[in-house]
Amino acid sequence: MTQRPPVTGVVGLGAVGEALLRMLCASGHHVVGIDRDTEVLERVRRRTKTLEAGPAPTLTDDPAALDRAALVIEAVPDVNATKERVLRGLTGTCPDGTVLVTTTSALSVARLAIASGRPADLLALRFLAPPVPHCCVEQVRTSMTSPTAARTLDRLVADLGLRSARVGARPGADAVALVYGYLNRAVALCEQDYVGREDIDTAMRLGCGLPEGPLELLDRIGLDTAHTVLTDLHRRTGAADLRPAALLTDLVAAGRLGRKKGAGFHTYDDLGRTERAPAGADPDAAPPAPVRRVAVIGSGTMARGIAEVTAVAGLPTVLVARSRAKGEAALDTIGASLTRAVRRGRISVATRTAANGLLSCAEHLSAVGDRDLVIEAIAEDITAKRSLFGTLGPLCAPGTLLATATSSLSVTECAAACGRGGQVLGMHFFNPAPDMRLVELGRARDTTDETVARARAFCARLGKTAIVCPDRAGFIVNHLLFPYLGDAVRLLERHDTDIEEIDAAVEHGFGHPMGPFTLLDTIGLDIALAIQRRLHTAFGAPGYAPSRELELLVAAGRLGRKTGHGFRTAARRS
CATH class of the missing domain: 1.10.1040.10 (N-(1-d-carboxylethyl)-l-norvaline Dehydrogenase; domain 2)
Structure with missing residues (x-):
């Protein structure tokens, strides 16, 4: 008689339990899913009908189906009394030696192990968010965990293709x-x-x-x-x-x-x-007038990045700097960036050659007179921007779009200075502009629909996704990002805060590409401080207030990655 394969159980088919059940099935486990809610069982049954690999799970509300389980994952709500009750029930149902795995993210694993009645057999998989394929997970053992249970959990993590990480x-x-x-x-x-x-x-x-x-x-x-x-x-x-x-x-x-x-x-x-809702574009609408020639005013990091993107897209681009030397240095830097892009396989040699041929520099604003789009990317100072837009208004051709690359200053104020507010909008690129796919388009008080349509089409030509926002400090991204970064810095008021551990916990627990302190170093602490100050001025809420620690680091010249020292040193990041 053929012996039936052992069962892997999942108890509780909410967000975490359903995700683990699907991953177990895909890795070839014979899975029994348990939930008391018949609606939940039916939902999971529908969703697992289309699994491309592995046996279909058995779904039931009867825990007795776990009577030959070798391993059971408990994924009920993270409430101590609920988990203790379920785990005690499992020890009465499952055979001796069944390994029990709790998915608690915040409760004491040792306490749950003792309450289960089988402390040697209970361990935890700690997720801070419901798991996805290849995500990180923390394996939590206690001093009571048996070597057999520990090895079983190691095999499970390997089977699921998860990456084990220390969070704490x-x-x-x-x-x-x-x-x-x-x-x-x-x-x-x-x-x-x-x-x-x-x-x-x-x-x-x-x-x-x-x-x-x-x-x-x-x-x-x-x-x-x-x-x-x-x-x-x-x-x-x-x-x-x-x-x-x-x-x-x-x-x-x-x-x-x-x-x-x-x-x-x-x-x-x-x-x-x-x-997804269907796109709302009018199929009968006339296409907007295309942008064929671009000017970028400025020679800093953002100005160079925008000019590189427009040139790679095949648009003749003039970079207007304060001096010929600054402009030529900016072009040299763009050329080096294009060469790196070829090495990384982002663009071809032919594209690099064409882009270099489309770039030029100038030191006088008269060079923007024949352009369809002028993007201002000078220092984040509203007085300087208003002055510049006051000059651009009468200087540019009647149909020229005027854009400011600001993310935190008033687009409407810039528009008011030039006398042609209908053609002005914010165009917030993200750094590094050649790599980041988003552009926030800030619609000022008088910005016309035609201007927005032309800007959208221009962003599409660059291969970017444009999001249109009403003119407001921070638009979407900085409005949500900087309070989060500020909250992270305020954790330093506590004596036991470890910067590296928090970064690792955010990266491993939520899949962020970098933790908050590394992100601050990448942005530049001086830039972050300036943005926080402007957001705090605009909104006044405590969450936007710059932290003392950030101010002290900037005053000391520790600006992050660009100086080699910030919250984390360059050596530790490498």
Whole structure:
């Protein structure tokens, strides 16, 4: 008689449990999924019908189906009493030697192990967000864990293709507070009807290189879970930004709990795929007048990056600098960047040659007179920008678009200075401009629809995604990013805060490309401080206030990556 293969169980098929069940099936495990909610079972049954690899799971509400399980993952809500009750039930159902794995992200694993009645057999997989393929996970053992159970968990992590990482309870809790505060602010921004939900997600995904937007992440976590976490954080800290936003509360009350229910901030089909609204462009609308010739005013990092992007897109581009020497030095720097792009395989040799041929420099503003688009990328000083736009107004041809690359100063003030406000808008590129796909288009008070349409078409020509925002300091990305960075710096007021551990916890726990302190060093601490000051002036909220630690580092000349020292040294980052 053929012996049946051992079973891997998953108890609780919410966001974490369903994700693990799918990954177990894909890796060839014979999986039994347990949930008391028949609606949840039916949802998971529909979504697993299309699994391309591995055996289909057995789905039931009867824990007795785990009577031959070799390993069971408990993924019920992160409430101590609930987990203890479920784990005690599993020890009464599963055979001796079954390894029990809890998915707690915040509770004591040792306490759960003792409460289970089988402390040698219980370990934890700690996720700060529901798992996705190839993500990081922390394996948590206790002093009571048996070597056999530890080896079993190692094999499970390898089978699932997960990457084991050290996070730690305190850094993990800090990362949760930081990221959930950012998520809550994204909900508050959504409440304001400043921009649409998909625009918020697209902006943060492309502008910060995140794996998903904040509202997408909330839907994946589960809005009820996020509401519970925020409520607990607010109760313990009293921080206003951690009080669940009213819209989040309303969605939970309406039963729109995210992907697991088919509707949250977004809607999902029967297979859990996001349903996107059809594009709203008018198919009969005449195409906007194209931008064929560009001028970029400035010779700093952003001006050079924008000029490189426009030249690579095949547009003749003049870089206007304060002197001929500065302009030629800027062109040399762009040329070196183009060569690096060839080495990395981003562009061809032919494209580099063509782009270099399309670039020129000038030291007088008269060089912009024949351009279809002029992008100002000088210092972030409103007086200097107003003065420049006052000069550009009468100097440029009647149909020329005028753009400011600011992300935090008033586009409307720049427009007012030039006397042709309908043709002025913000055009916020992200650094490094050749690599980052997002451009925020800031629509000033008088900016016309035609101007926006031409700017959108121009961004598409560059291979960028454009998000249109009303003129407001910070637009989307900086409005959400800098309070999060400020919260991270304020953690340094605590004596036990470890910068590297917090960065690692955010990177490993939430899949961010870099933690908050590394990101600050990358932005430049002087630039970050200037943006925080402008946002604080614009909004006045404590969350935007610059921190003393940031001010002290800038005063000491420790500006981050560009000086080799900031919150983290260049040597440690390399």
